[in-house]
Amino acid sequence: MLFDRYETGDYFDEMFDGNGGVRDHYHLVSERLNGIDRAEHLRKQTAVDLAFMRSGVTFTVYNDDQGTERIFPFDLVPRVIPDAEWTRIEAGLIQRITALNLFLHDIYHDQKILKERVIPPHYILGAKHFRREFMGFNVPKDIYVHICGTDLIRDREGTYLVLEDNLRCPSGASYMLENRAALKRAFPDLYRSAQVRPVDTYASDLRKVLQYVSPPSLGGGSQPNVVLLTPGVFNSAYFEHAFLARQMGIPIVEGRDLVVRDARVYMRTISGLVPVDMIYRRIDDDYLDPTVFRPDSLLGVPGLVNAYRSGNVSLANSIGTGVADDKVVYYFVPKIIKYYLGEDPILSNVGTFLASEPEDRVFILENLEKLVVKSANEAGGYGMLMGPWATKGEISEFREQVRANPRNFIAQHPVSLSRHPTWCRGDGDAAGDGFEGRHVDLRPYILYGEKVTVSPGGLTRVALRKGSLVVNSSQGGGSKDTWVLQSR
Amino acid sequence: MTDTDNQTFRKPVTQRRQSQVMLSRVANSLYWMSRYIERAENVARMLDVNLQLMLDFAHLDDNQLKEHWIPVLNSAGDQETFFKLYDRAGSETVTEFLTFRAENPNSILSCIFAARENARQVRDQISMEMFEALNECYLFLRSRNAREVWSTGAHEFFEQIKKSSHLFQGLTDATFTRNEGYEFINLGKYLERADKTTRILDIKYHILLPSVADVGGAVDTAQWRAVLRSASALEAYRRFHVEDIIPKKVAEFLIFSTTFPRSIRFCLQRLDTELHRLSGREKGDYGSPGEKAFGKMLSDLNFLTVNEILDRGLHQFLQEIQTILDQLDDHIYLEYMYHPPVDLEAEIFLQQQQMQQQ
Numbered sequence: 001m002l003f004d005r006y007e008t009g010d011y012f013d014e015m016f017d018g019n020g021g022v023r024d025h026y027h028l029v030s031e032r033l034n035g036i037d038r039a040e041h042l043r044k045q046t047a048v049d050l051a052f053m054r055s056g057v058t059f060t061v062y063n064d065d066q067g068t069e070r071i072f073p074f075d076l077v078p079r080v081i082p083d084a085e086w087t088r089i090e091a092g093l094i095q096r097i098t099a100l101n102l103f104l105h106d107i108y109h110d111q112k113i114l115k116e117r118v119i120p121p122h123y124i125l126g127a128k129h130f131r132r133e134f135m136g137f138n139v140p141k142d143i144y145v146h147i148c149g150t151d152l153i154r155d156r157e158g159t160y161l162v163l164e165d166n167l168r169c170p171s172g173a174s175y176m177l178e179n180r181a182a183l184k185r186a187f188p189d190l191y192r193s194a195q196v197r198p199v200d201t202y203a204s205d206l207r208k209v210l211q212y213v214s215p216p217s218l219g220g221g222s223q224p225n226v227v228l229l230t231p232g233v234f235n236s237a238y239f240e241h242a243f244l245a246r247q248m249g250i251p252i253v254e255g256r257d258l259v260v261r262d263a264r265v266y267m268r269t270i271s272g273l274v275p276v277d278m279i280y281r282r283i284d285d286d287y288l289d290p291t292v293f294r295p296d297s298l299l300g301v302p303g304l305v306n307a308y309r310s311g312n313v314s315l316a317n318s319i320g321t322g323v324a325d326d327k328v329v330y331y332f333v334p335k336i337i338k339y340y341l342g343e344d345p346i347l348s349n350v351g352t353f354l355a356s357e358p359e360d361r362v363f364i365l366e367n368l369e370k371l372v373v374k375s376a377n378e379a380g381g382y383g384m385l386m387g388p389w390a391t392k393g394e395i396s397e398f399r400e401q402v403r404a405n406p407r408n409f410i411a412q413h414p415v416s417l418s419r420h421p422t423w424c425r426g427d428g429d430a431a432g433d434g435f436e437g438r439h440v441d442l443r444p445y446i447l448y449g450e451k452v453t454v455s456p457g458g459l460t461r462v463a464l465r466k467g468s469l470v471v472n473s474s475q476g477g478g479s480k481d482t483w484v485l486q487s488r
Numbered sequence: 489m490t491d492t493d494n495q496t497f498r499k500p501v502t503q504r505r506q507s508q509v510m511l512s513r514v515a516n517s518l519y520w521m522s523r524y525i526e527r528a529e530n531v532a533r534m535l536d537v538n539l540q541l542m543l544d545f546a547h548l549d550d551n552q553l554k555e556h557w558i559p560v561l562n563s564a565g566d567q568e569t570f571f572k573l574y575d576r577a578g579s580e581t582v583t584e585f586l587t588f589r590a591e592n593p594n595s596i597l598s599c600i601f602a603a604r605e606n607a608r609q610v611r612d613q614i615s616m617e618m619f620e621a622l623n624e625c626y627l628f629l630r631s632r633n634a635r636e637v638w639s640t641g642a643h644e645f646f647e648q649i650k651k652s653s654h655l656f657q658g659l660t661d662a663t664f665t666r667n668e669g670y671e672f673i674n675l676g677k678y679l680e681r682a683d684k685t686t687r688i689l690d691i692k693y694h695i696l697l698p699s700v701a702d703v704g705g706a707v708d709t710a711q712w713r714a715v716l717r718s719a720s721a722l723e724a725y726r727r728f729h730v731e732d733i734i735p736k737k738v739a740e741f742l743i744f745s746t747t748f749p750r751s752i753r754f755c756l757q758r759l760d761t762e763l764h765r766l767s768g769r770e771k772g773d774y775g776s777p778g779e780k781a782f783g784k785m786l787s788d789l790n791f792l793t794v795n796e797i798l799d800r801g802l803h804q805f806l807q808e809i810q811t812i813l814d815q816l817d818d819h820i821y822l823e824y825m826y827h828p829p830v831d832l833e834a835e836i837f838l839q840q841q842q843m844q845q846q
Contacts, residue, residue, distance in 0.1 A: 053627065054620050054623060054624055054627070055616060055619070055620050055623070056608070056611070056619060056620075056623050225509070233605070233608050233609050238608070239611075242608075242611035242612045243611075243612075245612040246611065246612040246613075251509070251511060251514075251612070252612045253511060254513070256513070256830075257511050257512075257513050259827075259830065260839060262842070263842065267509070267511060268511065268512050268827045269509045269510055269511055269512060270510050270511075270515045270668060270766075270824040271509065274509045290832065290836055291836045291839045291840055291843070295836065298832070302830075302832070302835040302836050302838075302839045303835075303838075303839035303842065303843075306842065306843045
C-alpha cells in the first residue's frame with residue numbers, strides 16, 4: 001500500500017520496469033515493504049534517525065554560526081544490484097583505476113602519453129593539481145591512488161556511466177558502513193533472506209593497504225606505525241575520520257600532533273616523540289606542508305613533504321593525484337585506458353565537451369541553457385551550472401567565466417539520473433507520506449594495495465528534494481544502503 | 489638531532505611502560521573530558537541540595553539570601569562574571585547562572601559541552617557507549633525540553649545530569665581498556681572530585697561560622713545534613729556514625745574516610761595510585777615539586793587528626809589542599825601533555841634549511 005501512488009515517470013527506475021512490474025532482484029524488498037503500513041515505516045525511520053543523532057553519525061554544516069551537526073539523512077529502502085551487473089561494474093572500476101595509476105606514473109616520469117600527443121601536454125602541465133616538484137619521484141610500490149571513490153550514474157536506459165573520479169581524499173565510506181549497520185537493525189529478517197554481500201571488511205582491507213605501502217618501521221617495531229591525519233574536529237568529515245581510525249585501530253592525529261626532525265616524522269606523545277611510518281591523510285595536498293605548499297596552512301606539518309621525499313614516511317593517497325581527477329583530464333580517461341591497457345573502457349564516460357577546444361567552446365557557449373557546466377577542480381556540487389534549471393543571470397555569468405578561463409570548464413549533456421523509491425514526507429499530512437522516485441548515484445570505494453579490491457556496493461546517494469539532481473550531503477542529499485546480491 | 493632540538497622537545501618520560509603510544513593531545517582531552525563530567529555532576533548536586541535547603545527557609549530577606557548563595561557561587565563560579573549578568577544573588581539567578589549560562593565556563597551547560605567537545609576529539613579512543621551517553625546528555629541540554637524540565641522541576645533536571653555522569657563513569661569502568669588513557673580519566677575524575685569536596689566543606693564552614701549561637705540547633709543540623717548530601721555522603725555517614733549529625737564528625741568523615749569514594753583522602757589515594765602507574769616510579773617516590781607536595785599532603789591526611797586540622801584552621805587547610813591540587817594539575821600537564829609550541833615561521837625556515845642541505 002505504500003506504493004499505491006508511486007510513479008516511475010520518464011526515468012529509469014531502479015525498482016520498477018517500464019510497465020510498472022517489480023524487477024526480479026527487488027522482489028524480496030518490495031514484498032517486505034508492502035507488508036508494513038505508514039505508521040510502522042515512520043516508526044522505523046524515526047528510530048534510525050534518532051540512533052544516528054545519538055551516536056553522532058553526523059557531518060558539520062558550514063556557513064552556519066552554530067557549526068550545526070546534522071545527520072546525513074538515511075533512507076531505509078535499500079538499493080539492490082544483481083550479481084551479474086556488479087561483476088561488470090567491478091571490472092570496469094578496476095580497469096579504470098589501473099589505467100589512472102599508470103597514467104599518474106607516466107606523467108610524473110617519462111610523460112610518454114604527452115610526447116605521443118594522446119593528450120595535449122598543456123592540459124596536464126598547466127593543471128592546477130599537477131605537482132611538478134614530484135617529477136621523477138618514485139612512490140612506494142608505484143601506487144599513487146590507494147583509495148578511490150568513483151561516482152557512477154545510470155542514464156535513461158539504465159546504462160552505468162562514470163560521472164567523476166575522486167582520487168584525492170574521497171569521503172563517505174563510513175556512511176556505507178553505518179548505513180549497513182542501521183539497515184540490519186531495521187530489517188534483520190529481510191537482510192538475512194536477501195543474501196547480501198558484506199561490506200564490513202572495508203576498514204581492515206584499508207589497513208592492509210596502508211601497511212602494504214608503508215616503509216619499514218622507523219621505530220623498530222614489527223608493525224609500521226600508521227596514523228590518520230585529520231584537519232581536526234571542525235572538519236565536516238571529522239566523524240568519518242574518527243570512525244575509520246577506530247575501526248582500523250590506528251591513532252587519529254592533527255597537524256599539531258606531528259613534528260618533523262631530520263626528515264623523519266614524529267608524533268608527540270606522553271612518552272615523548274614517537275616515529276610515524278605511514279600517514280592516511282585526509283588533508284588535501286595544498287595544506288599538507290606549509291614549507292612547500294600554502295605557507296598559511298595551520299593544518300599541515302612543516303617538513304612533511306621532505307620526509308616523504310626522503311622515503312621515511314608514506315602518504316595515502318600520494319601527493320599529486322589530483323591531476324587525474326581534474327574534470328578536463330576526465331575527458332581523456334577513455335583514451336588513457338586505451339593507451340595504457342590496450343582495452344576499450346568497460347564503463348563509459350558521460351559525453352563531455354572541453355571549453356578550451358575551440359569547436360567545443362562555440363558549441364558550449366551557444367547551448368549553455370541545455371548543458372551542465374562544471375569547473376574543472378571543484379567538488380561537492382559547487383561551481384556548477386545546471387543549464388536547463390538556471391536563471392538568465394546565472395547563464396550569462398557562466399558565459400563570462402567560460403570565455404575568460406576556458407581551461408577551467410567542461411560541459412556535459414544533462415543525464416537524467418535513474419530514480420529509486422524513497423520515503424518522502426507529505427506536506428505536513430501523515431497520510432501524504434509514501435514512496436516517491438528520487439534521483440540516485442553510486443559511489444563504490446576502490447582500494448589499491450597488493451591487489452585492487454572494490455567494496456561490494458558502496459554509498460548510494462539520493463537527491464531528496466523533488467526533481468533535484470544534486471546528491472551531495474551539503475546540498476540536501478541523503479543516502480541508502482547498497483546491496484550487491486551474492487551469486488546464486 | 490642537534491643539542492638545541494633536544495632542549496626544544498621533551499625527552500621521553502623515564503621508566504614508563506611502552507604498551508601503547510598515546511598522543512599528548514589525547515591524554516589532555518581524556519583528562520578534561522573526565523574532569524568536566526565530574527564537575528557538572530558536582531554542580532548539579534550542590535544546586536539541587538541548596539535549592540531544597542531553601543525550602544525550609546522561606547522567610548529569608550534579600551541579604552540573607554545573598555549570604556546563603558554567595559558561598560555557593562564562589563565554590564562553582566566567580567562572582568565577577570555573575571554580577572555582570574545579574575543584580576541580585578537569589579535562588580533563581582544563582583541557579584540559572586550555574587546551570588545554563590554559557591558566559592560561565594563552569595556552568596553545567598558549559599561543562600557538558602566542553603566534556604563532549606573533548607570526547608569528540610578522542611572519539612577513536614573511547615568506547616561508542618561512552619560517547620553516546622555523553623552525546624545524549626549534550627543533545628538533551630541543547631533541546632528546548634531541557635529548559636522546560638528545569639523550570640517545572642529543577643530536581644528532575646539535576647537528577648538527569650547526575651545520572652548522565654554516573655552512566656558515563658559506569659560505562660568507562662565497564663568498557664574502557666585499562667591503559668594510560670584510563671589513568672588520565674581517573675586523574676581527571678579524582679582531582680576534580682577532591683577539589684569539589686573541599687569546596688563543599690568550605691561553603692558551609694563560612695555559613696556556620698557567624699552563627700555560633702545556632703550550633704547544635706535545628707538550623708545547624710539541616711545545614712550539615714546538606715553538606716553531607718552535597719557530597720552524596722549522608723547515608724554513608726549514617727552507616728558509619730550511628731548517631732546525630734555532629735559537625736566535627738562530618739568534617740572528619742569527608743576529609744579522612746578511607747572507604748567513602750568522595751572523601752578527600754580517598755580521592756588523593758586514588759590519585760597517588762594513578763600517578764605512580766603513569767610515572768612508573770616506586771610507591772612513595774615522587775618526581776617534580778608538584779608531585780612531592782602532593783605526596784606530602786597525602787601523608788598528612790594519613791597521620792593528622794580532625795582536631796589538629798581544626799586547630800590549624802579548617803578553611804586554611806582546605807585552601808592548602810586546593811593549592812596542592814592546582815599544582816598537581818600543572819604537574820600532569822607539564823609532564824605528559826605539554827610540548828613547546830612550534831613557531832610556524834621559524835619551523836618553516838628550519839625545514840627549508842634542512843631541505844637545502846640534502
